Amino acid sequence: MDIDRRSLLKTAAAAATLTIIPAAEARERRVAPSDAVGLLYDTTRCVGCKACVVACKQANEMAPDVDGYGGGLYDAPEGLNEYTKNVIALYREGEEQSFVKKQCMHCIDPACVGACMLGAMHKGAFGVVSYDAAKCVGCRYCETVCPFNVPKFEWSKKAPKIVKCELCRHRLAEGKEPACSEVCPRGAVIFGRYADLLADARERLAKNPGKYVPKIYGERELGGTQVLYLSHVPFEKLGFRFQGEEAVPHVQQSVQHGVYKGFAAPVALYALLGAVMFRNRRRGDSDE
Amino acid sequence: MSRNFKILLLLAAIGIMLIIRRFAIGLGASTALSDGYPLGLWIALDVVVGTALACGGYAVALLVYIFNRGQYHPLVRPAILTSALGYSMAGLSVAIDLGRPWNMWKIPLYFRNWNLNSALLEVALCIMAYVCVLWIELTPAMLKPSRITRFLDRILVWIIALGMLLPTMHQSSLGSLMLLAGPKLHPLWNTPLLPLLFLITCLAMGYAMVVFESAISRRHTALLAVLQKIAVFAGIAFVALRLIDLALRSRLSIAMHLDLYGIIFWIEIVLWLMPAMIANPFRGAMCIALAGGLYRFDTFLVAFQPGPGWHYFPSVSEMFISIGLIALEIAIYIALVKRFPILGGMPAQEHSRVAQAFQPAPRHQETT
Numbered sequence A: 001m002d003i004d005r006r007s008l009l010k011t012a013a014a015a016a017t018l019t020i021i022p023a024a025e026a027r028e029r030r031v032a033p034s035d036a037v038g039l040l041y042d043t044t045r046c047v048g049c050k051a052c053v054v055a056c057k058q059a060n061e062m063a064p065d066v067d068g069y070g071g072g073l074y075d076a077p078e079g080l081n082e083y084t085k086n087v088i089a090l091y092r093e094g095e096e097q098s099f100v101k102k103q104c105m106h107c108i109d110p111a112c113v114g115a116c117m118l119g120a121m122h123k124g125a126f127g128v129v130s131y132d133a134a135k136c137v138g139c140r141y142c143e144t145v146c147p148f149n150v151p152k153f154e155w156s157k158k159a160p161k162i163v164k165c166e167l168c169r170h171r172l173a174e175g176k177e178p179a180c181s182e183v184c185p186r187g188a189v190i191f192g193r194y195a196d197l198l199a200d201a202r203e204r205l206a207k208n209p210g211k212y213v214p215k216i217y218g219e220r221e222l223g224g225t226q227v228l229y230l231s232h233v234p235f236e237k238l239g240f241r242f243q244g245e246e247a248v249p250h251v252q253q254s255v256q257h258g259v260y261k262g263f264a265a266p267v268a269l270y271a272l273l274g275a276v277m278f279r280n281r282r283r284g285d286s287d288e
Numbered sequence B: 001m002s003r004n005f006k007i008l009l010l011l012a013a014i015g016i017m018l019i020i021r022r023f024a025i026g027l028g029a030s031t032a033l034s035d036g037y038p039l040g041l042w043i044a045l046d047v048v049v050g051t052a053l054a055c056g057g058y059a060v061a062l063l064v065y066i067f068n069r070g071q072y073h074p075l076v077r078p079a080i081l082t083s084a085l086g087y088s089m090a091g092l093s094v095a096i097d098l099g100r101p102w103n104m105w106k107i108p109l110y111f112r113n114w115n116l117n118s119a120l121l122e123v124a125l126c127i128m129a130y131v132c133v134l135w136i137e138l139t140p141a142m143l144k145p146s147r148i149t150r151f152l153d154r155i156l157v158w159i160i161a162l163g164m165l166l167p168t169m170h171q172s173s174l175g176s177l178m179l180l181a182g183p184k185l186h187p188l189w190n191t192p193l194l195p196l197l198f199l200i201t202c203l204a205m206g207y208a209m210v211v212f213e214s215a216i217s218r219r220h221t222a223l224l225a226v227l228q229k230i231a232v233f234a235g236i237a238f239v240a241l242r243l244i245d246l247a248l249r250s251r252l253s254i255a256m257h258l259d260l261y262g263i264i265f266w267i268e269i270v271l272w273l274m275p276a277m278i279a280n281p282f283r284g285a286m287c288i289a290l291a292g293g294l295y296r297f298d299t300f301l302v303a304f305q306p307g308p309g310w311h312y313f314p315s316v317s318e319m320f321i322s323i324g325l326i327a328l329e330i331a332i333y334i335a336l337v338k339r340f341p342i343l344g345g346m347p348a349q350e351h352s353r354v355a356q357a358f359q360p361a362p363r364h365q366e367t368t
């Protein structure tokens, strides 16, 4: 009996190892889809006119945000929120100052898409990360995991949706460019094919030594993003908290795939549990 | 009705009224949740801690059916009942927390849209299935023998096996959930071992709950010492895993830094080790339940760092809804235990083939 139990324990331990210990499987670093488009924002060109903020609201039929500054008189969003998919923030420290545009980064390997149960968050045509309310249960897990805190929830509504920049995909479908890049009077935010934007950014860096922090944010950060940034002040100061290069879903999906092995492991464990129970029962019977 | 029972009902009634209000005025107005802290008390406490405390059924089932310790069989039924109630309440909390609960039915049925990378999908499907499994496991105690119970009886082995597979899957995946928060999770809590640590905590907390129940109902106290040993062992294993993992990834220095996070981290560790020093199984179980609860709560709320400017402290509504649901759960437990043969182990009049086969291996029981 004791020996049996030991062998049983061993099988159980083996099963546990099989299913639980993260057998991290190599997960390829993703690359942008071939049709990827994006935005390139350059802090040295932005004058903070917020034309893009207004244009974004119009193009997306967003209500004004009167909760912030001005006692209800102004549409003055204090950050991305349920009324605002795009915002211009100001960083100032002594003499140093910079504007920074915030909207969805359209990650190459997006955490929000990895999170969403039914694919309400979806990386589709042009690599745009889109949202479909019909498949959304409002769990807000996408908000929890987005490293840029982009998705916002309509807290004030009884039938809330998630609000985030979808790179004006309704305009892209009509062959138009996003509203924000279209209206920018200074070319501070431009729209284009991802590969072209990257080449453009590299060229600006090469031609203007000393003008920028020598880095294109989004080229490699967090697995890469289709919205790219050039800046004359350190990116951390603009609110980019994370400088690591690993895509956020990398670890979780490696573990998950390692553990589940295409669902073979749970099936094996189930069979094992059943088998052990049958054996125990038979032993119980024959003991009589 | 005793006075305590009336208090439970009162708390439950307040909770239910606040739940109705939550649907009338929306999530924003009734909670302190924000875009920085989109998940709050309901998820961290009622779901993540609550389902672990509801793992008594899982833990005892493993002991009885897999490790063949038949002497624990009398503990199975009360444990399964608390599990069924705990998981049902967790499911209810999720429905209250979801912004668009009317789309919930799509989760199991829109299988063509399933995102198989989503740990949350797995958690949701497994919990839905597990709630059903738990109530099915209880039917022999609640229904008169009929064709349905006889059918269930025949397939009970596979249902019980499912009742062990599903918690293994979703309890570990609850840990994976926060793995995806990645850089937003404090480095002391963010580790690829999260799924394993969550699995260990749910088992330890499950055994702790069984110890509580038995101690409170003053039954089967002789069996508790062994359960206590399991919990002690789980606690030590948990601490060892966590420290070795941190050491291997050179993060121990972060734990030495005694800011809020460092202090909470060490409180968790000490709580896990306490039962090894306490002889009283009841107090030991209390420490384990606290240690595991704190660890899980911290992973979802305290160690979650959405960035500067965000704060969260649950609103009064959130708290009273949580309290109300817990009160409701306890009230239903008391009512069911009085009405059905649950606490006494197997009632004599029951003619369940499978259940009999699962009686303790050397079977001399004439009684109970």
Ligand code: SF4
Residues within 6 Å of the ligand: A104, A105, A106, A107, A110, A111, A112, A113, A129, A145, A146, A147, A148, A149, A150, A151, A164
């Ligand atoms: S920035 Fe956030 S919301 Fe946008 S694609 Fe990346 S993870 Fe998703």
Ligand code: SF4
Residues within 6 Å of the ligand: A115, A116, A117, A118, A120, A121, A131, A135, A136, A137, A138, A139, A140, A141, A142, A143, A162
């Ligand atoms: S809130 Fe909606 S979009 Fe976001 S993860 Fe949940 S279901 Fe998906």
Ligand code: SF4
Residues within 6 Å of the ligand: A055, A056, A057, A059, A060, A085, A086, A103, A104, A164, A165, A166, A167, A168, A178, A179, A180, A181
């Ligand atoms: S792409 Fe469209 S939705 Fe996104 S920030 Fe620009 S205008 Fe707004």
